[in-house]
Amino acid sequence: MFSNYELSLAFIGGGNMASALGAGLIGKRCGANDVHVIDIDEATRERWAAQGVGTAAAPGPELSGQKVWIFAVKPQVMKETVAACRPYLKPDTLVISIAAGIDSATLARWLGTPDAPWTRLVRCMPNTPSLVKAGISGLLALDGVLDTDRTVAQQLLKAVGEVVWVDNDDQLDAVTALSGSGPAYVFLFLEALIAGGEKLGLSAEQSRALALATLNGATQLAGLSPESPATLRERVTSKGGTTAAALSVFEQQGFTPMVHDAMQAAYNRASELAREFSK
Ligand SMILES: NC(=O)C1=CN([C@@H]2O[C@H](COP(=O)(O)OP(=O)(O)OC[C@H]3O[C@@H](n4cnc5c(N)ncnc54)[C@H](OP(=O)(O)O)[C@@H]3O)[C@@H](O)[C@H]2O)C=CC1
Numbered sequence: 297m298f299s300n301y302e303l304s305l306a307f308i309g310g311g312n313m314a315s316a317l318g319a320g321l322i323g324k325r326c327g328a329n330d331v332h333v334i335d336i337d338e339a340t341r342e343r344w345a346a347q348g349v350g351t352a353a354a355p356g357p358e359l360s361g362q363k364v365w366i367f368a369v370k371p372q373v374m375k376e377t378v379a380a381c382r383p384y385l386k387p388d389t390l391v392i393s394i395a396a397g398i399d400s401a402t403l404a405r406w407l408g409t410p411d412a413p414w415t416r417l418v419r420c421m422p423n424t425p426s427l428v429k430a431g432i433s434g435l436l437a438l439d440g441v442l443d444t445d446r447t448v449a450q451q452l453l454k455a456v457g458e459v460v461w462v463d464n465d466d467q468l469d470a471v472t473a474l475s476g477s478g479p480a481y482v483f484l485f486l487e488a489l490i491a492g493g494e495k496l497g498l499s500a501e502q503s504r505a506l507a508l509a510t511l512n513g514a515t516q517l518a519g520l521s522p523e524s525p526a527t528l529r530e531r532v533t534s535k536g537g538t539t540a541a542a543l544s545v546f547e548q549q550g551f552t553p554m555v556h557d558a559m560q561a562a563y564n565r566a567s568e569l570a571r572e573f574s575k
């Protein structure tokens with residue numbers, strides 16, 4: 297379907313997440329000149345223009361020429377942004393929204409009418425490792441979405457990593473709490489490991505190399521091994537040894553419940569965003 301770059305793409309909002317997706321997609325699924333970016337921020341437009349991408353500060357007729365639209369603005373401005381783009385929809389436009397929280401039925405209503413909601417719509421929750429083609433995206437299509445549209449959305453996101461289809465908006469909020477926000481949790485852990493190494497006398501450079509390779513190696517091992525993460529953890533933990541000493545501190549200080557509370561907070565925030573900005 298995408299041979300000879302048959303895809304034309306609009307990013308409405310060209311910030312962090314759109315840039316990560318664009319970096320993975322341009323040259324693989326589309327040429328730079330097949331992409332159109334609408335962003336109110338001049339510096340953002342200049343970054344895209346430097347890659348040969350057409351840009352505009354506001355939606356206009358050129359949007360009608362793009363087959364797939366990816367809404368990548370903050371949930372707070374989704375409603376007004378959709379309203380501004382809506383006049384340029386064509387019957388065959390596939391809309392993908394990556395906004396956290398804003399549910400599919402609301403988006404379908406904003407894009408269409410209350411009586412005839414837009415059906416060519418896929419909700420997606422990607423993550424920033426898409427920048428290096430190591431992302432993972434949750435995808436959600438309402439009943440009635442064409443199989444061809446599901447396929448296009450899936451191929452698009454597979455160009456920047458893996459995809460997992462979910463059944464409803466609540467599950468997409470759970471994806472948001474896990475893999476959407478998740479890279480930030482991992483970066484926080486990485487920062488803590490690096491700072492911890494330095495406190496114990498390693499240089500910043502040594503700590504960074506050791507921490508990065510440890511996270512990389514451990515996740516690769518977990519991905520390739522048939523054994524569970526719990527078993528792999530036990531393999532590192534010699535009785536009465538150093539790992540046991542460290543893990544007992546994690547346990548005493550409530551590491552696992554803290555991770556669960558953090559994920560619950562992200563999930564709850566997605567619902568709040570939906571309530572606040574879906575009216
Ligand atoms: N960052 C991430 O890891 C992920 C983000 N998302 C979702 O992606 C969306 C974008 O997030 P992110 O990329 O981080 O945000 P950014 O703020 O980096 O990007 C949004 C961009 O949209 C611009 N913008 C604001 N209003 C409009 C408008 N009316 N028309 C066009 N452009 C506009 C902003 O300009 P200005 O800065 O001047 O306001 C900004 O450049 C959010 O809905 C978020 O939930 C989903 C998954 C992961």
Ligand SMILES: O=C(O)[C@@H]1CCC=N1
Binds near residue numbers: 396472476477
């Ligand atoms: O923080 C946010 O709201 C967005 C959604 C997932 C990652 N970033």
